Structures are given as structure tokens and as C-alpha cells.
Amino acid sequence: MNPFSFFARKPSTASVAHERLKILLSHERMSDGGDGTLIAQLKEDILIAVGKRINIEADKVRVEMERDNGIAILGIDIELPAKESPLAAGYEPHLKAG
Amino acid sequence: MATVIVVTSGKGGVGKTTSTAALAAALAANGDRVCAIDFDVGLRNLDLVMGAERRVVFDLVNVVRGEAKIQQALVRDKRLDSLYLLPASQTRDKDALTEDGVASVISELRSNFDWVICDSPAGIERGASLAMRFADKAVVVSNPEVSSVRDCDRIIGLLDSKTEVAERGENMPKHLLITRYDRARAKTGDMLPVEDILDILSIPLIGIVPESKEVLRASNIGAPVTIASEDSAPAKAYQQAAKRLEGAEIPVTIPNEGTGLFNKIFRRRAA
Numbered sequence: 001m002n003p004f005s006f007f008a009r010k011p012s013t014a015s016v017a018h019e020r021l022k023i024l025l026s027h028e029r030m031s032d033g034g035d036g037t038l039i040a041q042l043k044e045d046i047l048i049a050v051g052k053r054i055n056i057e058a059d060k061v062r063v064e065m066e067r068d069n070g071i072a073i074l075g076i077d078i079e080l081p082a083k084e085s086p087l088a089a090g091y092e093p094h095l096k097a098g
Numbered sequence: 099m100a101t102v103i104v105v106t107s108g109k110g111g112v113g114k115t116t117s118t119a120a121l122a123a124a125l126a127a128n129g130d131r132v133c134a135i136d137f138d139v140g141l142r143n144l145d146l147v148m149g150a151e152r153r154v155v156f157d158l159v160n161v162v163r164g165e166a167k168i169q170q171a172l173v174r175d176k177r178l179d180s181l182y183l184l185p186a187s188q189t190r191d192k193d194a195l196t197e198d199g200v201a202s203v204i205s206e207l208r209s210n211f212d213w214v215i216c217d218s219p220a221g222i223e224r225g226a227s228l229a230m231r232f233a234d235k236a237v238v239v240s241n242p243e244v245s246s247v248r249d250c251d252r253i254i255g256l257l258d259s260k261t262e263v264a265e266r267g268e269n270m271p272k273h274l275l276i277t278r279y280d281r282a283r284a285k286t287g288d289m290l291p292v293e294d295i296l297d298i299l300s301i302p303l304i305g306i307v308p309e310s311k312e313v314l315r316a317s318n319i320g321a322p323v324t325i326a327s328e329d330s331a332p333a334k335a336y337q338q339a340a341k342r343l344e345g346a347e348i349p350v351t352i353p354n355e356g357t358g359l360f361n362k363i364f365r366r367r368a369a
Contacts, residue, residue: 013318020320024151028188039155039164059167067152 027067046076056079085091100133100211102204103343104233106257108249110220112241113277116313116323118217119147120333121237123322124340126181130212133172135184135203137229138219139194142186148175149320150183159187162199168206177325182211192225204232213343222256235271237304241278242290250274250299275339279352280309305339306352307332310339318358353354 043063050056055089056080065072105118105352118134126132136144139147139159145151150173156166161184175181184207207214218229230236236257240250254272263270276292283289296303307313308331316326322339324333333354341348 013315016320017318019147021150022145024146059179062170064153067346068358 023067027072044075045079045080049074050078099129099216100208101343102208102214102216102232102234103237104216104218104230104235104257105237105239106218106225106226106230106253107239107246108220108222108226108253109241109334112170112239112246113307113313114220115144115217115244116317117237117277117307117336118215119240119322120324120336121340121343122213122215123148123175123178123181124324124333124337124342125213125215126178127176127324127337129180131180131182131210131212132215133184133207133211134215135183135207135229136186136217137195138217138224139186139190139192139225140188141219142188143361144217146183148183148322149319150175154185157185159190159194160205161203162195162211173209177321179356187227190349192219194222195224195228195229195301197228200228201232213234222252225258227256230257231259233270234263235273235338237273237275238299238301238341239252239275239277240295240299242276242280242284242292242295244290247290247295247298254299272301273339273342274299274301275305275307276303277307278309279306279313281352303350304342305335305350307335307339308352308354315325 027085043061046063047056047058056078060081062077062079064075064077066075067073070088103121104123105114107114115136122132122134135146135158136142138144138234139184142157143153147354153173156171158167158171161168161171172182182202204214207356216229216233219225238250238253238257240246251369257270257272261270261290265291273362274294274296279292280289284291292303292306310330310332312327313323313332316323319326323330324336327333328337336355338348338350342350
């Protein structure tokens with residue numbers, strides 16, 4: 001470890017660039033570069049599972065992928081219908097699953 | 099209804115993607131809804147320059163092919179609420195885009211945004227021609243260098259013949275954005291002067307972006323230079339250019355690094 005790095009206030013922009021590229025390229029080399037197919041399939045599955053309990057529309061489901069060093073976080077936003085919501089009042093209208 | 103702008107140049111590496119990100123962020127800074135579209139299918143980079151690369155799921159090709167809705171593919175900027183990115187596909191080739199598909203994407207975006215900025219790939223092939231095809235205005239990016247100016251001339255010819263506006267018999271408004279302008283070299287006569295570029299290309303000037311280390315720093319951290327370093331000379335140049343796109347009549351100057359003073363005003367604007 002560089003003893004002077006202790007005094008460095010924040011990483012240089014070049015090291016930020018290096019880190020960003022490493023994360024991005026490790027992902028792109030591994031997969032075919034697109035999570036689209038996987039996400040689309042997951043969305044279908046989620047629709048079916050949630051649809052058993054609640055009436056939801058296909059375009060009210062939002063699936064997002066956030067990638068970081070070594071981990072990928074799948075975020076799912078489901079907008080529940082206002083009137084038919086079986087959830088008690090006071091609950092957030094959005095379910096966020098991590 | 100959005101104004102659709104294509105950022106184009108013919109030549110690669112002159113700063114189309116940097117300029118798209120900076121102009122889009124400058125236009126979105128006052129609350130306008132802005133969507134930047136990357137047309138460089140197979141070699142996308144606008145996501146990286148805007149710092150959204152880790153949040154891309156669907157892309158323009160998915161939307162054109164009906165595999166995803168536009169709302170699913172749009173990536174919202176983390177810093178500016180009204181700025182969105184529609185990324186290109188990294189895996190398909192440029193022929194994955196169809197004219198009808200792009201037409202319907204642009205028309206849907208038109209009714210949901212104030213500005214749609216199309217980042218053209220280099221070259222004159224399908225990606226580049228579709229990026230300009232439905233534009234209302236063009237920003238032509240050139241470096242003060244011979245091959246870049248020559249390629250701009252070629253692109254201007256295409257803007258005047260191969261776009262919907264041109265085919266309707268109307269005039270495509272074109273604006274010249276000179277990037278990587280080096281004041282010291284201009285002084286010693288080692289760089290094409292702005293007047294000469296204007297003389298050759300004969301389109302009005304919308305901005306002169308000085309060569310600056312801030313541009314590389316901004317792309318390193320993944321932020322448009324107008325956000326990463328908003329008081330820097332290049333950011334000021336882009337902010338002024340954005341104001342001119344909005345219709346403001348302000349003289350073109352070359353912002354100085356550091357100070358906020360301008361030294362030379364380009365009154366001459368080619369017809």
C-alpha cells in the first residue's frame with residue numbers, strides 16, 4: 001500500500017474510470033452484454049406469480065438491474081391498482097424487492 | 099412536442115458523445131424534459147459517458163423490435179430528474195435498426211419530452227442516417243482540423259438530402275459546434291482558425307468548446323461536463339450552445355479556463 005494514499009483526499013478521476021471500466025467489462029465479457037432476455041423472462045414469471053393474488057397490468061411492473069463489483073442487484077417495482085389493493089391503508093403503493 | 103436534434107460529424111472521435119451528454123444535461127438543467135438516444139448500435143458509449151452503464155437493461159433495439167416498451171428502456175439520470183437516456187444495444191449490429199421502428203420511437207418520445215438528442219455514430223451508414231433521419235435540427239461537430247471539416251461537409255450534404263425535413267423540401271437548420279479548440283495553437287497559426295472553418299462549411303456557429311482537461315475528467319467519472327464541472331470553460335461553452343438551441347441570441351465566445359471572461363467575440367455568423 002502506498003503510504004501517501006492515506007493522505008489522499010479522494011480517488012483520482014482516472015482511478016474512478018479504471019474501476020468503472022473493470023466492472024462494466026467484466027460483465028460484458030461474461031454475458032453477451034444484454035440482460036434483456038433474462039429480465040424479460042423474469043418479468044413474465046413475476047407477473048404470473050403476483051397475478052395469482054392481485055390483478056396487475058403488465059406495464060405496471062418495472063424490473064431493473066444494477067451491477068456493481070461482483071454483484072448484481074435486481075430491483076422490482078410493482079405498481080398495485082389503487083382501488084383493488086388488498087393491502088391495508090398506509091402501505092406504500094410500491095413494493096420494492098431487492 | 100419535443101425538438102429532435104441530431105449530433106453528428108461523419109468523423110469519429112471529434113466529441114459527438116461528449117457533446118450530446120453535455121448539451122442534454124445543459125438543456126435538462128432548467129427542468130426541460132430531455133431524452134438522449136445513443137444510435138451507435140454495437141459500440142455504445144453514451145451510457146458510459148453519462149454514468150448510467152450499470153443500470154442499462156433494455157435498449158433501443160429491444161424497443162424498435164417490440165421486445166420492450168420505451169419506458170422500460172429509458173434510464174433516468176441520477177443527478178437530473180428530467181434527463182433520460184435511451185441506450186444503444188451493445189450486442190447487435192447496426193442493421194438491427196429499421197426506419198419504421200426508429201420513426202415510431204422518435205414519435206413517441208416527441209410527445210413525452212421537450213428535447214430529444216440523437217447521438218449519431220461515426221460514418222455514413224445506417225446508424226448515422228437513422229440518427230439524422232427524423233431530426234428537426236442538426237448540431238454538426240468539428241475539430242479545427244482538415245479531415246474533420248471535410249467529413250462535416252459530407253454530412254451537411256446528407257442532412258440537406260436524406261432527412262425527412264429535406265425530403266419535404268424544407269431547410270434543415272444546421273449549427274456548427276467546434277470542439278477541442280486550442281487557443282495557444284490558434285495564436286501561433288498552427289490550427290485552422292474558426293473563421294476559415296465557417297467560411298468553408300457556411301453554416302452558423304453555435305459554440306466553440308475549448309480543449310480542456312475537464313472533459314476527460316468528466317468522462318472518467320461518468321458525468322456530462324456541464325454537471326461534473328459546471329463552471330469550467332467547456333461547460334460554459336455547452337451551456338451557451340444550449341441557450342442558443344433554445345433560441346437565445348447571444349454572441350459566440352470562447353470561454354476562458356478558470357476566469358469567466360471572454361476575449362473574442364465571433365460576430366461573423368455564416369449564412
